[in-house]
Amino acid sequence: MPFSSLGFSPYLFPLLERALDQAGYAAPTPIQERAIPAILRGQDLLARARTGSGKTAAFALPLLQRFALASSAPPRRVRSLVLVPTRELAAQVGDTFVQLGRHLSPPIKVAAVFGGVSINPQMIDLRWGADIVVATPGRLLDLVDNNALSLADVNTLVLDEADRLLDLGFEDELRRLLALLPPARQTLLFSATFPASIRALANDLLQEPERIDVQAESQPSPDIRQRALEVDPGQRTQLLRHLLLQEGWGRALVFVASRHAAEVVAAKLCKAGIQAEALHGDLSQGRRTRVLQEFKQEQVQVLVATDVASRGIDIMELPVVVNYDLPRSTTDYTHRIGRTGRAGQSGVAISFISAGTAAHFRLIEKRGRLRVPRERIAGFEPMEALAPNPADPAATGGIKGTRPSRKDKLRAAAALEKRDKD
Structure with missing residues (x-):
């Protein structure tokens, strides 16, 4: 199945396709085939796929099209928020948005914000707003507390590596951030595993979600x-x-x-x-x-x-x-x-x-x-x-x-x- 058959706008797809070719995306992965049409339809999403499956492009491409089709006048307001567990992942996801949206006009502003560096340059960068923010929870709360950005206009929330967000102890920060978001929004939850904590979070956040589990489907193993x-x-x-x-x-x-x-x-x-x-x-x-x-x-x-x-x-x-x-x-x-x-x-x-x-x-x-x-x-x-391993039939003799x-x-x-x- 080619990317062109996933429901993209005929007007915008040539621009996205050009960026896909330059980034080396030959054909959509299973998670992209299933997730992109659902996101374009505006559905909530609960998706599980192994690491390296192409989850980032699965949500980045639909969000880029959504912004390109909507008029945006300065100052920019944050409409899409992507929460990730680590600084490195925040930078990587932000780079993917920039790479895939490089040919869109007017250009879409993406801000990747995370701790470990001075907050002042990030506050200056957000002075004129941003369309998409990729953030770690702690630094995002710091920026909100300093009035550097508002989350009142967010219409799409993405939780990427959601199980890792909970593993690293971000549950309290997530609850605080969720209270700042509009209740009427699209929520996309991507996770590599579905422990009980993730299922509980999904029940709280998602409304009649499309459920995708490419882990359980037939696909080549690494x-x-x-x-x-x-x-x-x-x-x-x-x-x-x-x-x-x-x-x-x-x-x-x-x-x-x-x-x-x-x-x-x-x-x-x-x-x-x-x-x-x-x-x-x-x-x-x-x-x-x-x-x-x-x-x-x-x-x-x-x-x-x-x-x-x-x-x-x-x-x-x-x-x-x-x-x-x-x-x-x-x-x-x-x-x-x-x-x-x-x-x-x-x-x-x-x-x-x-x-x-x-x-x-x-x-x-x-x-x-x-x-x-x-x-x-x-x-x-x-x-x-x-x-010796007791399950190993070759494990014989004294121990x-x-x-x-x-x-x-x-x-x-x-x-x-x-x-x-x-």
């Missing part, structure tokens, strides 16, 4: 080879260095559990002569933007990140994702590995498993209905025995107890001494 490598915690950095050398990955996205770990692992890789940078929430927005740009341009080989990078960051042709530390949930695991294998490309997702995390990884597998074979790399075999023997303690001490020297 070509991602999943691997689970057994390794002691103290050997993970050395194993990572070994894999980078042996596999020849031009870029690798490595997920860790904390900001401190991101800095430590990146520093050790740099010490070993590998171009690596850390990405986490303590960095200034300017540095976060620079690091991401350098990684996308392959000036940085390894990006060591907390889960700030697991959602909404589009990195083309990323060959591998490494779970240096395991994620907290199956949902987070899905979003982490979804950074690779995008847009028809193949990818590899590697998880480091130790005796202390083996049970947690089995839980991720169980809840995600996965089965990832365990592997050992020569020279990095774990000294602390991992209990070593969790209490380490004297020999185990000596080996662990030697490994720790070697790690400190590295």
Whole structure:
């Protein structure tokens, strides 16, 4: 099905089509085929689609047409509001609106506002209003409190990555913002998962919505080879260095559990002569933007990140994702590995498993209905025995107890001494 058959205005579509061609959109994705006609009809929408499915263009194209068909006289009033969970996603969604609307006339003003940077330039930019605002909830409330913009004229609200908005604790901010919006509006809720909290939010916000679940429909799964490598915690950095050398990955996205770990692992890789940078929430927005740009341009080989990078960051042709530390949930695991294998490309997702995390990884597998074979790399075999997966028919023989023997303690001490020297 071509984009031209989705209900766009014959007058405006050639302008949108030109931008689509320049942006590399050959044909609509399943979420775009289903969502665009419903949005153009003015329906509320509850949509679930995996990361990288094209959700942003699915709502950006109809909203751009709506503004292009309506007359707008200065000062501009905010008519469409897109709420997102992270600064990086706000910038990315704003860029998509600008890219797809570049040939429309008169030009549509898009403002992407988020924290981590000074509020003053954003207030100056909003002095003459905006047509579309893409925002993180906290910074948007700050702008409203400073009378930099009004939400009284919003007729379309988009919640992008809605499950992540709730996961990151934005529920109170969302409630405050919803109270400022007109009750008569179109509301579009996009989420990668449908937990109970999202279903409750949808019941509160949506009026007879079109329900789209392309996750449950027949579609090609991303070509991602999943691997689970057994390794002691103290050997993970050395194993990572070994894999980078042996596999020849031009870029690798490595997920860790904390900001401190991101800095430590990146520093050790740099010490070993590998171009690596850390990405986490303590960095200034300017540095976060620079690091991401350098990684996308392959000036940085390894990006060591907390889960700030697991959602909404589009990195083309990323060959591998490494779970240096395991994620907290199956949902987070899905979003982490979804950074690779995008847009028809193949990818590899590697998880480091130790005796202390083996049970947690089995839980991720169980809840995600996965089965990832365990592997050992020569020279990095774990000294602390991992209990075999009880679901694995190959798991036979005795199981070593969790209490380490004297020999185990000596080996662990030697490994720790070697790690400190590295």
